Amino acid sequence: MISVPMEWKERFDPRRFFRGEKAVDGPVLLTHRRVFIVPNRRGFGLAVLLAIQFLAAINYGNNLAFILTFLLAGIAMQSTLHAFRNLAGLSVRRGKAPPVFAGEPARFELHLDNPSRIHRLGLTARLAGSATPVRFDVAPETTATLILHAETEQRGWLSMPTVTFDTSFPLGLFRAWSPINLRQRVLVYPRPAPPGIRPTPIPEPGLGVRPDTREEEDFHGFSAYRPGDPLKRIHWKGVAKGQGVHVKQYAGGDTAELLLDWQYTPGADVEARLSRLCRWVLDAEAAGTPYGLRLPGVAIQKGRGEAHRARCLEALALFGT
Structure with missing residues (x-):
């Protein structure tokens, strides 16, 4: 598994949380260094609700309100562990990337290995610049294959953008994500012109154009x-x-x-x-x-x-x- 040592400057670079680390050949193991967790909108909404409930419990001196507040807060914090475990331990390998013509979507194939006995549920993968995520699950001790698409406009080599895996499992209160970069690229052919214009015959010894003279006897x-x-x-x-x-x-x-x-x-x-x-x-x-x-x-x-x-x-x- 790829785990390149990092300098302190790189480790605390805020761009790493969104762009990932340097591109590698793979496979890449999702560890604590690569998985990040923050509350989402629901999580912040629950935090505001619990804060109001806690102030009400203090104001009225209601022990049941205290118990309910701390119970809900504990359950919410426990979900961060499950969100982390849903991503941690997965290994990401690159697959095939067949050539395409300019204007067609490039296809990047990824393989996700789940060596543990944990069923990974509610995962999504998204390429940088893509608006549509790919949703998938990974069963215990199996491999899932994903096909991610990227738009192509120019001919030549197209490197795979940063791919981000994320999950809000199990309660949808926290978002855990992991951006990675793999050295994968696809060859983009020129966009074919509309049919209609035929090439001009260019006679040349050994390599040229002659009329179609196939004998039909x-x-x-x-x-x-x-x-x-x-x-x-x-x-x-x-x-x-x-x-x-x-x-x-x-x-x-x-x-x-x-x-x-x-x-x-x-x-x-x-x-x-x-x-x-x-x-x-x-x-x-x-x-x-x-x-x-x-x-x-x-x-x-x-x-x-x-x-x-x-x-x-x-x-x-x-x-x-």
Whole structure:
């Protein structure tokens, strides 16, 4: 478990109570150093009520009023211990953070291990800047998996904001919370441009664009339709018979090759060009066309498949950074 020694200046820095400590790889154990407790609105309301009741007991010399006041105060103070125990001892580990496109919510996965026999109830988790908390429970000796979302606006690497765990268990009078920072980040691809503009053919030996010259003499069979398949290959007779949408497959022939070049990409600025190239990468992959990518200082040879697609999109996302 991660427990980095702290200097006195860091320990009493008031920002630590809201921003947490320095980011670490994890896992992070929630201990007394990381869990903070204060009364919430209900707690302050009860404190005012008990103060009035205590003054009334003094004024009238009523022993029953004294007993009731001290009993309620004792129960309220006892709830701070349960609120602390509801968070203390949990271990937080980072999970997966798959790439997304700009404008889509980034997904950060967290794993919470509960090694104790205490059932952790009424917990919430919230990323800094997020208005919607995630509510969850953790059963004894189990692991809970959380998915937290963060808004994305720009391409590149997005680090996970501070995540705060809190609870008002059991009486809702005190709020216990623990802000932590994990070294987790997600890659944000450029926002794809709307479809419509096709890339200009750029002939080049070994890597260029040629018209789709697949010979259709050898019929190979049918496959399920995928977005981007040529309409002329759709088996329309089968569609009319209610057999679903299938595409004719042919064996042999040449396959078009596509070079996506920054120099020949239209766009008013850098982000517009990257957005257009991102769209072309997605369209070429959906059509099954081998494609290469050329950026200033970056040249990716032709290919296709998920690994090739991810490599091209990563180059677009990190361009200029």
